[in-house]
Amino acid sequence: MIECPSCGRRQASLLICADCGSPIAAPLDCFAALGIPRKLTIDLGALERRYHELSRKLHPDRFASSAAPVRDASLHATATLTRSYRTLRDPVARGLYWLELNGEKLAENNKRVPPELAELVFEVQEQLAEMRDAPADSDAARGLAAQVAQRRGQLQATMDASLAELERNFVTWDRRPDEKMLTFELKAILSSIAYLGTLIRDVDRALENSKAA
């Protein structure tokens, strides 16, 4: 139960008072904050409309002349709303948040190479090392940079495929919720996406450096 700072009514946790419509700084999970069911598949258009509708009611700009406790509630409620929207809008952030809700998280720094990526990762690291060692502004360096740039395209394609698979799995998991299995599979796919993300960043940096040199 939570008390509305404007009208004092005690009620179940919500960001908006059921009585007077004022903001309440309720500690809510991301789904509850946006008032949507806890599901992995989300209609992004509807989510955005819901976010805009709630923002109009909660945002500090609406309460610039209100009493301090109401202004404070508006600030915290909007912060919760914004964070929730950004988390749920992005499929990867949504997946990670789902793990968190179930008391799990990806291994710290995600050092272990996911087995299905091992070969690709090895080749990329090899190329990056060669590129670093090649004398700057030589034909060899330029040739390697071109190869790495091509490799980046391959990495991006793998990433896109993993993201598509994640979204496909969301649909399946929502239909047949098996907590244990779900967590296991979700973890596997999210850790390969995270790993790919780091790899793409490294490649981009190396390419950026070679351009600057």
Next chain:
Amino acid sequence: MSRIFGIDLGTTNSLIAAMEDGAPRVIAVGGNQRALLPSVVAIAPDGAITVGEPAIEMEPHLTVERDGRVAAVGFAGGEYGAVIRSVKRYMGLGGDEIAPEDRARYTFADLSGPVVRFQIGKRVFTPSQISAEILRALKDGAERALGAAGKEEKVERVVITVPAYFNDGQRQATKDAGRLAGLEVVRLVNEPTAASLAYGLNKREAGNVAVFDFGGGTFDISILSIKEGIFEVLATNGDTHLGGDDIDRVIVDWLLAELPDALKLDRHVWNSARMAAENAKKRLTDVAETPVVVELPGHSIRKHLTRDALERMAEPFLARTLKRCELAVADAKLTPADIDAVVLVGGSTRMPLVRQRVAAMFHTEPLCSIDPDQIVALGAAVQASVLMGMQGDMLLLDVVPLSLGIETMGGVMERLIHRNTTIPTSVAEGFTTAVDNQTHVDIHVLQGERELAKDCRSLARFKLGPIQPQPAGVPRIEVTFLIDANGILNVNARDERTGREHSVDVKPSYGLTDDEIERMLEEAIDLGEQDLEERLLISYRNDAEQILGALRKQLGEFGALVDDGERARMDEVVERLEAARIGTDRDLIAKLVEELNEVTTPFAERVMDAAIKLALEKKSVEELS
């Protein structure tokens, strides 16, 4: 509740605006019905303060006297008093953060502290105090203009705009300035976002808008998505040290290239060259080439500047702005072709080259029907009315420009809130102790995009505690970092087991502490009443001086346009005003300024006609030759 006004506290000029009959309008605060108040503050050796046009007159520069002699006039800095221009470049900076090119311009007290301090005579001034003087001049000017129009009203609550790319410290310093000026700063709004409000783009279909804001001292680019009255900023980028000032500096270097170094650094010489450079740059918006003259004692520099040459000088700066645009568009997950409209803001966007390049980049002709110098203030007035609940469903969702994080093991920056996150937003992070019976945890908050803490800007340090002595890792303290709608950080800590709030004593790494602000406020209140009277008197005197000066100049050039009867009436009022100006009766001065305005209006109109005719004749002669 009193009305909320919109203020553009600019690097070069400042303005104040408010809604009138449903539309934003700037308020004429300067003499001669001008809305632009130059952001220039003169401080005399005795501490007397002058703001705006009259302060420019006191800038150290060289002037040609009647007998043809070149004389150095103005406050030369340090013990001789100083004229501070572009104070915004110094807002929120620590002494060690001043750009090298900004260092030589003024005399500073101790540059090792957390706040830049200008040394003027025996007194020191922080940038927030100087900015507060500009805000006060806007407040007084607006109250005077409203009073004169028969609409007595106090300016107490304001929205102040800041560059989107301002960091936490620069925002805090701006808020401090408002407080020091006795204003309630209801909201800080990002300049490009404010500008997007001024065009009423919400009345269009949904779309993506880029706001290109190239001012005197700062550059911002913001990408917004507008949908059903919601202005959502998708990404912002910029450089708080990139503006028209930089182009002026290159022109000055070129103008003074042949002078010995010692003379180049002379404040009188440099400023005279800067004025000449700025004027030449402005002229080249309309003409293809122009002479540039700097009069020095016993010598004058006469050069010719073409628009082509100016554009070559401006090119590196423009390239930097376009690079920022690319980054912002990519951060918004868009391509330049997705941008439906481009809004131009800031005086530097008057350069034809800037317009061409921006149009080429976004494949669309930029919107420029609203004066780029006024658009931010107008938008601030719109946002003020949103805050008063008078704009229906319209709502701004802005972002934080720089990532926020904490220093972790090995001096690495751990990002907690990423740049371009919609504000307000918060994140909670758990902390614990590393050794048994540890009673405090030190936390270092950073802002920036670099990997290492030492390359990011230090925002604040604080100690969590006192913590009950317990084995390492047992205490659980949850710290909430909240960025409010002004883009300013607030920190809260809570003991997770007891649920007790911890007090967090945040020591900002830069900027003023609350105690220092309190002290400055107390000092200001002591002098308050007297200050106000004096300020009003000074501002009326300045008005009088301005109108008298302008009239003298016009009579000198166009004396033939006045008939004897008219001249006699003018002389009579001038004489009374000259006498009143020395006295302390400000109402009398105001009344006589008004009276003089009235008797000289027909003459002023004739002068205007004649001047235009003359300019046209001259132009056609130039075209023929």
